[in-house]
Amino acid sequence: MIRGALLTLLSEGPKYGYQLKSEFEASTGAAWALNIGQVYNTLGRMERDGAVEPLGEDDEGRPRYQLSSAGRAELDQWLGGAVERSVASRDEVTMKVLMAAATGVVDPAGPIAVQRAASQRTLQDATAARVAAAHVADRLHLDRLIVTTAAELRWLDIAEQVLEGEAGEALRTERQQRQTSGRRSKSPATRSSAARSVKSEQGEVADNG
């Protein structure tokens, strides 16, 4: 990702390491401070791959780099391509809610309420910070945080509604069945002897009658 950003900056013309660092930070705001080591590491890898070429030193002795034609092609691919998002990435909030719902160790309403309050507070903080943010990059970072947090709140509402409804009822029934069959398979002997004792009690009552 940093590689794509550096290729973009180099497409404007030859640049030296520190210049890339400061231009990167000016474009992306306070959120993604870049240390100069990362810049040189990435430049080194890009040079190895033939994406950039060293252009000697400028008047002040700073080594400069320029984009190669291979680097240009890589940049076009990076900027022109879509970023794939996947549901497979494990989200911790989803994990907690699903675990609570599946096991009944706690009522899923608990983790949902706790997360809702925390997310709502994040949203309040981000909203206040956004109103005060001067730099357009910071505003857009905060906007992203705001909409993803708002999406999480929406998901919590949906999860709450789903788990309160028929789907939640089905989960509870499934859990009870699992627990019952779990007990049965663990100790069939105890269970059947218990059943026998009930029978024999009935038998005794019958005998007495």
Place this chain on the structure above:
Amino acid sequence: MGEPAAELRQVVKEHRDGSTVVRALGGIDFAVHAGEMVAVTGRSGSGKSTLLNVAGGLDEATSGEVFVEGRPLTSLTAAERAEHRRRHLGFVFQAANLVPALTAEENVALPLEFDGVRASKAQASARQALERVGLVGLQRRFPDELSGGQRQRVAIARAVVGTRRLILADEPTGALDDLTGRSMFELLAGLANEGAAVVVVTHDDELAAYAGRIIRLKDGRVNQVVERSAAPSGLGELLS
């Protein structure tokens, strides 16, 4: 902190639908003070709008008490209640509900003129209110010459014109795009900073975050209250 601008104590509101009774509010405690913006959120049917209407005296509680600036609403005569609504209360709805044949300024001045304020004075107050909502130079435009966001600003100006201290807004941004909706909530938060008591009903968590306190209703009861943290996370913490 002085008396709340509006307060509900153990308010129950039931609607009768034939033989069935629907409980919209099931014993709500709620207060809003001057200088504060409170957002009321919750699913459809959770009682948000009912709470707002009861707080504004548009709807009567089945039981419990409603206070305006420390006085029980039931202790006021009908005339006093009407005067309270006219003078101190501003409502903003989802649709701006402006009179199409009147200019922005005339729309804003209307409630004052109904209240018997002299036309020239009402117009001056209307211009001031339009300035407060950031509409300068548009006072002579008619509603159909304004954008949706501008019309809603006129509606907010009408809600705050004169001596109105309590602003009640019901989904005021329903018909607006994201950024215009945000600017509307920024405006409402600004009015609270200037000393108004603002209660806004919204189903949108993102917009509710402009309020210092967020009350979530569920089945007519308060389900959760979130207060803005005293030491909010800064840019660095939020984006790290």
